[in-house]
Amino acid sequence: MTESPEQARTTRLLRLYPASYRREHGPEIAAIHADVIRGAGRLARLREAADMVRHALRVHLCLTSADGPGRFLAAAAPYVLAVVCAPALFGVLTHATLWADDWTAQISADGGQSADRVEWLVDQCAAVAGALALLCGAGGRWGPARLLAVFSAVALPVTTWVLDADYLISYRYLDRPLLATVDILGPVLTTLVLLCCPADLPPVRVRDRTVIAAVAVAGFLTRTLAWVIGSTGEVTWTTQMLWGMEALAPLTVLAVFLFTALARGGPNARFTAAGILTAALLWLWHDYGLLGSVPYGGLLTAALLAAAVLAAVVVRRRHRTASGTGPARS
Numbered sequence: 001m002t003e004s005p006e007q008a009r010t011t012r013l014l015r016l017y018p019a020s021y022r023r024e025h026g027p028e029i030a031a032i033h034a035d036v037i038r039g040a041g042r043l044a045r046l047r048e049a050a051d052m053v054r055h056a057l058r059v060h061l062c063l064t065s066a067d068g069p070g071r072f073l074a075a076a077a078p079y080v081l082a083v084v085c086a087p088a089l090f091g092v093l094t095h096a097t098l099w100a101d102d103w104t105a106q107i108s109a110d111g112g113q114s115a116d117r118v119e120w121l122v123d124q125c126a127a128v129a130g131a132l133a134l135l136c137g138a139g140g141r142w143g144p145a146r147l148l149a150v151f152s153a154v155a156l157p158v159t160t161w162v163l164d165a166d167y168l169i170s171y172r173y174l175d176r177p178l179l180a181t182v183d184i185l186g187p188v189l190t191t192l193v194l195l196c197c198p199a200d201l202p203p204v205r206v207r208d209r210t211v212i213a214a215v216a217v218a219g220f221l222t223r224t225l226a227w228v229i230g231s232t233g234e235v236t237w238t239t240q241m242l243w244g245m246e247a248l249a250p251l252t253v254l255a256v257f258l259f260t261a262l263a264r265g266g267p268n269a270r271f272t273a274a275g276i277l278t279a280a281l282l283w284l285w286h287d288y289g290l291l292g293s294v295p296y297g298g299l300l301t302a303a304l305l306a307a308a309v310l311a312a313v314v315v316r317r318r319h320r321t322a323s324g325t326g327p328a329r330s
Contacts, residue, residue: 010034013049016056058198065198068271073193074201075268076275078208079215079254080193081137081149083283086219086250088130088152093224095124119159126155138213142202146194154187182285190282211257218249251301254280255308262312273309280305 010030014022017029033052037045055064063070130152136145161168173180197203254276261272284301 006034006037009049013052013056016053017059021059063196063198065201070198071201071268071271072274073197074203075271076193076278077146077197078137078203078212079257079275079279080190080282081133081145082212082215083250083254083279084153084190085130085133085137085149086215087223088127089134089216089220090223090227091123091127092131093220094227095127118163119156122155122159126152129155134212134216137203138209138216140204140209142204146197150191150194153190157183157187186282186285193278207257211253214253214257215250218253222249248300248304250283251280251304254283255304258305259308259312262309263315265316277305 010033013033014026014030017026029052033048036048040048058064058070062068063073065071065074129148133145133148133152136142136148168183173183258273258276261269261276280301
């Protein structure tokens with residue numbers, strides 16, 4: 001029996017899937033594909049074919065909701081979005097208060113070269129996009145949240161590389177290779193985590209939205225307090241402590257959620273814990289210069305997260321002991 005052109009195209013698309021997956025789910029995928037493209041126009045057929053290609057790639061890379069890596073990305077995505085976009089709220093505040101002076105300097109004849117104006121404008125847009133990403137994420141709108149977060153993370157680094165590559169290589173990264181990894185690999189990893197999150201596991205649960213809001217508020221309040229107190233010009237012990245809390249406050253929030261996830265347990269606890277630790281490492285990686293103002297900032301962070309893990313283990317063991325020695329339940 002000769003296949004129709006549509007059946008032949010469906011067969012070719014199915015060959016993109018792994019053989020084992022094709023044997024198990026091939027007929028179902030073919031039936032859904034045939035139903036979707038029946039009577040559809042050329043653009044709709046191309047879009048459906050692109051969806052099948054993308055899904056086949058996810059199956060090969062084990063990034064579906066049924067695979068461990070996919071579940072890890074789904075668990076890590078809200079925490080990564082929170083730490084990457086947390087500085088954006090403070091950025092919007094400072095840009096709003098200094099916008100008039102900055103704009104006057106940028107448009108004036110001697111206010112800098114055109115590359116400086118472009119970078120300034122991109123920095124403004126990235127801060128607004130990051131703040132909107134936090135609002136969308138906290139409101140459960142994951143689709144626009146992750147796109148805005150990706151733009152906020154990559155817009156300024158890409159612009160800077162395009163306009164000032166020679167300066168970055170010769171003066172900024174020549175003696176500081178770690179800074180190069182922060183500026184280059186940080187946005188890349190952030191983009192991969194946010195865009196590769198399985199579409200059928202969007203992080204829109206109450207816990208996901210709460211962590212985004214909590215990290216954003218903690219980072220905004222501590223940075224704003226440090227900015228207000230530091231604007232007096234007097235560097236006191238309180239000011240130095242607040243500078244340290246700029247970095248440690250979001251990490252403290254992550255430690256609380258890490259303790260909660262491990263103490264509560266459940267089938268997704270290890271994925272949630274791995275996601276929180278990934279976000280914490282990205283925060284340290286991105287803001288290691290800020291943590292440098294805190295004595296042994298990295299050790300403090302490690303101790304904070306380790307204490308959360310240890311406390312969760314103790315709580316779990318006590319709960320199990322109490323359940324085992326208590327009265328039997330029918």
